[in-house]
Amino acid sequence: MSPERIAQIxxxxxxxxxxxxxxxxxxxxxxxxxxxxAKLDDQRELRQGYPEVVYCEGKSPSxxxxxxxxxxxxxxxLLATRASEAHFAxxxxxxxxxxxxxxxxxxxxxxxGAPISASFIAVVTAxxxxxxxxxxxxxxxxxxxxxxxxxxDVGVAGIHRLFARLELIRAAKVVVAVAGMEGAxxxxxxxxxxxxxxxxxxxxxxxxxxxxxxxxxxxxxxCAAGVSVVNIDxxxxxxxxxxxxxxx
Numbered sequence: 001m002s003p004e005r006i007a008q009i010x011x012x013x014x015x016x017x018x019x020x021x022x023x024x025x026x027x028x029x030x031x032x033x034x035x036x037x038a039k040l041d042d043q044r045e046l047r048q049g050y051p052e053v054v055y056c057e058g059k060s061p062s063x064x065x066x067x068x069x070x071x072x073x074x075x076x077x078l079l080a081t082r083a084s085e086a087h088f089a090x091x092x093x094x095x096x097x098x099x100x101x102x103x104x105x106x107x108x109x110x111x112x113g114a115p116i117s118a119s120f121i122a123v124v125t126a127x128x129x130x131x132x133x134x135x136x137x138x139x140x141x142x143x144x145x146x147x148x149x150x151x152x153d154v155g156v157a158g159i160h161r162l163f164a165r166l167e168l169i170r171a172a173k174v175v176v177a178v179a180g181m182e183g184a185x186x187x188x189x190x191x192x193x194x195x196x197x198x199x200x201x202x203x204x205x206x207x208x209x210x211x212x213x214x215x216x217x218x219x220x221x222x223c224a225a226g227v228s229v230v231n232i233d234x235x236x237x238x239x240x241x242x243x244x245x246x247x248x
Contacts, residue, residue, distance in 0.1 A: 005075050006046075038067055045076055049247075050144055053236070054080040056107075061090030068107075069094055078109040079143045081136060081236045104135035104235070108143050120147040121242045122172035124165075124189065126155030126179035129204045133235040134178040137200065140239030141176075146246050156184045169193060174245040176238045177227075180204025183215030190224025196245060198238045199229045 013023040045051040051074065054067055064080070068091045071078055078098070080087070088100035088107055097109045123138045125131055131152055138148045151169060154162040162169075162185075169175060170193050178200040179185040186199035199222070201215035208214060212232035219229045230237040 051076040056080050056083040056087045061086050065090040077111045077143050080107040083107045103132055104139045106139045119173035120149050121174050121246050122149050122169050123176045124151045126185040128153050130178045130202045133202045133233050136235030137176045137239035140236050141243045144243040146243050174242045176242050180215050183218040186219050186227050187222040187224045190227045197227045199227050200238045201232050203233055
């Protein structure tokens, strides 16, 4: 339940439109609602500033429909990650404002006005193959009200491409660096820019990349200071953390 929804109930109570029992009835799902297969945390936005995000993998389309139907009633923006076309087909008619993005595999509904600040998040990829993970990060940050600049395919295999965009990257408040293979992009950026860097290893690469493990270990053992690392392919986690930093 969003702060706006709670405020509306309190105003209706103060105006006499609702008695105490009616107000309590409206808030019966506070702090969470039990759908049987899911317990939705309606209090999360009050505690953390962001509403609950739905991870779609492992959930049936009908389960997702029940979850999204409830979350839409709260009045907050909606973000569902790792969604399939079948998931979107199950929820698309709940609101005409729901959007499915095939690249980032997200379902979103964006509410609110201008970005939370003039500062921006730069999402940078080593290669084109890293874009799906990068887009998950970018969409996550945008849903939470951030301006995002995308700088894609500027990895160390042609490092002059990175230098050509360095002025824009240096202007960011926080940088999300997304790379597979040997994961060198975040280390290079760590030696060139002032902003904090969130490194995202991807599962892109040939056999010895071990599904992203090589990039993960390279990023964790980077000699560059100011670099933190999220899990393999975790664009959502990087976008969420970058939004937290950008809103400080």
